[in-house]
Amino acid sequence: MNANVRRIDDPVGITTARTMPATWYSSTEHHQHEIEAIWRGEWxxxxxxxxxxxxxxxxxxxxxxxxxxxxxxxxxxxxxxxxxxxxxxxxxxxxxxxxxxxxxxxxxxxxxxxxxxxxxxxxxxxxxxxxxxxxxxxxxxxxxxxxxxxxxxAHPNSAPPDFGPLANAVAAFPVEGMDVVLREADERAFNWKVLLENYSENYHTPFVHPEIDTSPTHDYPMVSNGLVLYAWDRPLHPGDDAGRVMASLLPGEPGWDALPAAATGKPYDVGSYLTVWPNLMLNVFPDAALAMWMEPLAPNRTLVHRRLYMRPGGRPDAVAANIAAHRLVHLQDVEICEAVQRSHDAGVDADGVLATFEERGVYWVHQHVRKRFEDLVPVSRVPDPRGAHVLDDDRGGQ
Ligand code: FES
Ligand SMILES: [Fe+2]
Missing domain, CATH: 2.102.10.10 (Rieske [2Fe-2S] iron-sulphur domain)
Incomplete structure (x- = not known):
């Protein structure tokens, strides 16, 4: 595995990080910067x-x-x-x-x-x-x-996208051979980054998705490299030393590569979760996959496309169970995201901190956003005066 791929259990800088200002989710001016820098400036x-x-x-x-x-x-x-x-x-x-x-x-x-x-x-x-x-x-x-x-x-002569070694972490999952069992696109009342942040952390899961088992016997490792943030469920075995596993496990090491063939009893049981900057969210399971990609329509409006895929030949009840599970999870997520957006639209800054372990992925999203605006946005508009220091940190493999 590439030496730049590291677990980001405790990325330097996250302890002093602050949430981004409301205007970054609601102002037309900031949105226009993002359209130019990200949506028309990246893959x-x-x-x-x-x-x-x-x-x-x-x-x-x-x-x-x-x-x-x-x-x-x-x-x-x-x-x-x-x-x-x-x-x-x-x-x-x-x-x-x-x-x-x-x-x-x-x-x-x-x-x-x-x-x-x-x-x-x-x-x-x-x-x-x-x-x-x-x-x-x-x-x-x-x-x-x-x-x-x-x-x-948008730029015709751009070099092909390079998603780096983490993109290979799901190489063994046969997503190309899966059937589309759900195809939907919905316009939602939130800024695209709100859903990207939501997708990139597991902190909210016990509260927003109480139906999902978040047993402490599951590790939730997370690594990042360039454009890809990758997390995966890893059932811990009796006798595992959780501390040792948490400290050492990386893609390419024993434990993670068995996931494509892992037995899975119910939706969202064993999965790999990729956030591919800026707009693809990909869940890959042994028997199914879920892809969501976004298109920003306005500062506070986003079109969210979703495709649910399943291995061919699945039992109808299993297909129906997957569709129902996904729809419930998605609805729970978009409802909390739209509620958060209402605060952003009101112009109220949370001035929040990030949970230093649980919100490693949110920090990753924020680092990507901040990097694209450090030249554009006056420092006075960034609530965390240590923001520039945060950006300098490279321990997370960014
Ligand atoms: S705009 Fe005149 S031919 Fe297309
Ligand atoms: Fe969620």
């Missing part, structure tokens, strides 16, 4: 690749408000472009719509684009000086696939 998850267009078809999506067109040519190559005509900016395909055919025709003045994005014909354009159709291709957007999920980066 973001946009969906399950199985739902991308078929050969000869296209579909429009938005990425941080950016109109993007996914197009698969007849040879099967998937590309992404800005969904903006190079004439006078009409969308080639209405938001959320799909289409198909030999070429893309702009609905406004019928400029015609090939499926590789090049402009084939600009009918009626006459003779603008210096005009050459070769200079007016659709503007490309970078795309990539990791496992069964599609990623987009």
């Amino acid at each position: 973001v998850c946009v969906g399950d690749v199985d739902e991308s267009p078929a050969p000869g078809a296209w579909r429009s999506i938005t990425v941080g408000g950016l109109p993007v067109l996914l197009v698969r040519d007849r040879e099967g190559v998937l590309r992404a472009f800005l969904n903006v005509c190079r004439h006078r900016a009409a969308p080639l395909c209405e938001h959320g719509a799909e289409g198909g055919g030999a070429a893309l025709s702009c609905p406004y003045h019928a400029w015609l684009y090939r499926l590789d994005g090049s402009l084939a014909r600009a009918q009626g354009v006459g003779d603008p000086e210096g005009f050459d159709v070769a200079d007016y291709s659709l503007k490309p957007v970078a795309i990539a696939v990791w496992r069964r999920w599609l990623w987009v980066h």
Whole structure:
């Protein structure tokens, strides 16, 4: 395992960390910074690749408000472009719509684009000086696939995403072969970071999800590396020295690699939990997987996509039990997240501390956010004057 992967049981800096100000979850100004720095400046998850267009078809999506067109040519190559005509900016395909055919025709003045994005014909354009159709291709957007999920980066020449060694921690889980048993997307009244924080800690579980067994016989190790935060349940065996296990266990060491084949009696019993910055939340279980990815619609509105996958051939009652368990957990989470957002919208800073063990993942989320704004946000707006010191800490492998 990469030397940068370390357990973050006690990351230096967390003891002096403070929660982020309410405006970071509610102000239009901060939201716009995030759109530029994160949603249009980094790789973001946009969906399950199985739902991308078929050969000869296209579909429009938005990425941080950016109109993007996914197009698969007849040879099967998937590309992404800005969904903006190079004439006078009409969308080639209405938001959320799909289409198909030999070429893309702009609905406004019928400029015609090939499926590789090049402009084939600009009918009626006459003779603008210096005009050459070769200079007016659709503007490309970078795309990539990791496992069964599609990623987009607004900058066309971006290097492929590198999720680092922790992405391999779920390599043995057969998520690609699982069936989608639940496909939902809901608009929720919270800032996207509120759900990311919620997902990245287990502190709330006994109180928000009382139906989940949080037995003290389960370890809940957590590691981080770059864009990935990874936690997993590990049933402790009789005789385990909890202190020793907590101090030494890392991915790649005995105990964690048996999880893909572990017997599991009920949903959320044995699982691996990845937060992939900035917007994918992935639960992987021996018999199922849950992926959630977010799209910010406004400072306090977020579209949350969810797909629940299960191994094929599962008993109907097991499928139904998984769907019901997921729906309950998700509803419990979004209700508390929307309640928290109401405080943020009221402009009230919690000025809170972070639980030094239980909120290691929240600290990881905050470190990522703060790193992207240390140049943009005046220090006076950061409630913790030691924030810069916190950012300097590298013990968590960030
Ligand atoms: S805006 Fe597309 S052809 Fe005019
Ligand atoms: Fe939760």
